[in-house]
Every structure is written in C-alpha cells, then in structure tokens.
Amino acid sequence: MKKDCLIEYKNVSLSYGQTEAVKHASFVVHEGDILNIIGPNGSGKTTLVKSLVGELKPSKGEILKSCKRLGYVPQKLMIKRNFPLTVQEFIYTGFLKQDLFIKPKDAEIIKAWIIRMKLDPKILTEPIHTLSGGQLQRAYIIRTIISKPDVLILDEPTSALDPSFREQFYELLKTIKEELQMTIIHITHDLTDLVLENSLVMYIDQEIKFYGTYIDYHQFEHEGHHHG
Numbered sequence: 596m597k598k599d600c601l602i603e604y605k606n607v608s609l610s611y612g613q614t615e616a617v618k619h620a621s622f623v624v625h626e627g628d629i630l631n632i633i634g635p636n637g638s639g640k641t642t643l644v645k646s647l648v649g650e651l652k653p654s655k656g657e658i659l660k661s662c663k664r665l666g667y668v669p670q671k672l673m674i675k676r677n678f679p680l681t682v683q684e685f686i687y688t689g690f691l692k693q694d695l696f697i698k699p700k701d702a703e704i705i706k707a708w709i710i711r712m713k714l715d716p717k718i719l720t721e722p723i724h725t726l727s728g729g730q731l732q733r734a735y736i737i738r739t740i741i742s743k744p745d746v747l748i749l750d751e752p753t754s755a756l757d758p759s760f761r762e763q764f765y766e767l768l769k770t771i772k773e774e775l776q777m778t779i780i781h782i783t784h785d786l787t788d789l790v791l792e793n794s795l796v797m798y799i800d801q802e803i804k805f806y807g808t809y810i811d812y813h814q815f816e817h818e819g820h821h822h823g
C-alpha cells in the first residue's frame with residue numbers, strides 16, 4: 596500500500612455566495628477505502644467533491660489532505676467543439692511525463708486501456724470531439740487512471756454508459772483498484788454499483804446524515820431513511 600494518503604474533513608461548510616450547499620461535514624477517508632456518496636439531487640455531492648479537488652474553498656472548517664495525486668472524472672465532461680486533439684493525444688495528456696511525440700511504447704499502453712475499456716482502437720485517431728457521450732466518458736476515465744492517482748474520484752461515472760457495459764465497468768474498476776492500490780470516492784445514484792462488503796457509504800442531504808459501512812447503511816435505511 597502507498598503510504599500517507601488520508602483525507603479529513605473537519606466541520607466543513609461549502610457555500611455558493613450566501614447559499615450553504617454543505618453544512619458541518621466531518622469525516623475521514625483512509626487509504627484503500629471505497630467511499631460511495633449518495634443522496635438526492637442537489638444535496639451537495641458534487642459540491643463536496645469539488646472542495647476535495649480544490650475547486651471550491653470551504654466557507655467554514657478545514658480540509659486536510661495528505662494524498663499526493665487526486666484523479667477526478669467530473670460528471671459534466673466538457674470538450675469544446677473542434678478541440679484539436681485525437682483520442683490518443685487526449686489520453687496521453689494523462690501521462691505524468693510527456694514527450695513532444697507519443698512513443699510507440701506509450702501508444703501501446705493507451706491502446707491496451709482502450710481495449711480493456713471495450714472501445715474500438717480505431718477511435719484512437721479520431722478527433723476527441725467526435726466521440727459519443729459514453730465513449731468520451733470512457734476516454735476520460737482512461738486518461739485519469741493512466742495518471743496513477745492515489746485517489747480516484749468518479750462523479751456518476753456510468754451515467755452515459757449503456758447498461759450492458761455498466762456491470763463490466765465496475766468489475767474492471769475493482770480489478771484496477773487492486774492493481775494500482777487506489778482509494779476510490781464514487782458518487783452514485785445506485786448503491787448496487789460499486790458496493791463491496793467493506794466499502795463505506797455517505798448519505799448526504801446538505802448535512803451528512805449517515806457515514807459508515809455498507810452493512811450498517813441497511814439498518815439506517817430500515818429506520819426510515821431513503822436515498823434519492
């Protein structure tokens with residue numbers, strides 16, 4: 596295991612102007628954890644993740660992070676029309692060190708990931724903006740994984756993927772997690788997606804209403820709480 600990767604939120608509030616989207620969030624994520632974040636629409640899930648990657652500063656409280664690299668695949672993937680990169684070049688931007696030209700060895704690594712992610716290698720030479728939503732989502736995920744993050748943060752990663760690939764994707768993700776020894780933070784609307792027995796669940800609705808193991812979450816649900 597990689598050492599020293601810990602995330603700690605201490606009484607963190609997150610605001611847009613006067614509106615508090617997240618209130619008094621306190622929790623810890625340890626190295627190797629899988630944390631599933633669930634909650635209704637507009638409950639602050641993406642806001643929380645934005646604060647983790649530094650896109651939003653807390654209005655109150657403190658965020659401690661000792662992980663070196665965070666890899667974030669946002670929910671809304673933005674590629675401008677006529678963005679002048681091929682799929683291969685786009686994925687290559689995820690490499691930690693880049694040369695002026697892509698070496699054959701690196702091109703092979705990219706191709707292997709494309710195949711692993713059940714994409715057709717023919718798309719490697721296509722301009723990135725011509726990809727479909729589901730293809731782009733996979734290309735983004737490859738680009739992030741290739742950067743070997745300590746923490747992989749996925750915001751509804753399968754929203755554009757067809758159901759037949761969805762299950763395979765999560766199986767693949769479990770394998771990759773073990774290979775690269777990553778911590779995973781995963782926003783989802785469907786808890787069946789990445790659940791492993793020992794994974795963690797956070798149910799947030801502005802405030803964290805539940806934080807604990809997946810098994811304990813069932814008890815919380817039986818007491819009359821539901822996720823949206």
Ligand SMILES: Nc1ncnc2c1ncn2[C@@H]1O[C@H](COP(=O)(O)OP(=O)(O)OP(=O)(O)O)[C@@H](O)[C@H]1O
Binds near residue numbers: 640642
């Ligand atoms: N850039 C912004 N400016 C102002 N308010 C925002 C902004 N982004 C989000 N909000 C508000 O903050 C609240 C939390 O939004 P957030 O996107 O974090 O929710 P979410 O739980 O990720 O929702 P969903 O499940 O629909 O993706 C919402 O009320 C939303 O309207």
